Amino acid sequence: MKIALFGNTSSDRDPQFEKYIFSVCEAIKRYPIHLYLPDMLFYSLSPDIQDKIRPMCILFDVTPPVDMAMSVGGDGTFLRTASIIGDMEIPILGINTGRLGFLADINCDELDDTLREIVENKYRIEERILLEIDTNDEPNPFGSICALNEVAILKQDTASMLSIHAYINGEYLTSYRADGLVIATPTGSTAYSLSIGGPILVPTSPSIILAAIAPHSLTARPLVVGDDSRISLKIESRSKHYLVSLDGQSQIFNEHTLIEVYKAPYTQKVVKRLNHTFFKTLRDKLMWGADLRK
Known part of the structure; x- marks a missing residue:
């Protein structure tokens, strides 16, 4: 071996x-x-x-x-x-x-x-989806890099909030007015997405999360869509620029750059011990359901 x-x-x-x-x-x-x-x-x-x-x-x-x-x-x-x-x-x-x-x-x-x-x-392998991005810029600044946790659209430094116009499979969804938007895989549901109020998903579920960062509206709640969705984004920023991060690797984009996020054509295989389950990890790492009054 x-x-x-x-x-x-x-x-x-x-x-x-x-x-x-x-x-x-x-x-x-x-x-x-x-x-x-x-x-x-x-x-x-x-x-x-x-x-x-x-x-x-x-x-x-x-x-x-x-x-x-x-x-x-x-x-x-x-x-x-x-x-x-x-x-x-x-x-x-x-x-x-x-x-x-x-x-x-x-x-x-x-x-x-x-x-x-x-x-x-005596072990098992879990298949985890990754996210890939495409832009109307050539070449793509991220090349072939994909995200196992999340793609994050972020405002630059102290710039004003962004207006992020989102489309799912070509259909208009909404315009997020927020400090940013996290598009997370089920694997990333316990990472950045969780910290901004996103749901926890079983890592192998066929889903993608959209969660706004500090939205300027109480109605901008996290949304879960199928992992066959293609998410198109048009961003407006007073600074004329915004930041895109793939699992912490960042690039600055001009607001004229359009973004499309979708499931990568391959998965990441993760090795797990037979007695290590996601629910056990939730209990051990997040004290899931623990009564802290005891």
């Missing part, structure tokens, strides 16, 4: 990150697994850790055709890993060294049991 290991390469990462990476590498090498590590991640580590893990792994520049990718960090690292994987259809396992961890939901103390289950083929 071949596994590629991904992690945060930035200089402001958790000081304990190198310890986590070394522990993961050591755990993987106890099993019949060929470990691959990106050059950028390897050379971001201290020389001491490099010397320790170099005999354990094969370095690469371009992601090889591995059986699985492993993301070590939080949900942000998982999203970056998904962006790198793209349409290669490589399933991702998230090892959580962060705080909440909806995508990266395997704790470090579960790693050994998880690896044993993977080698024994």
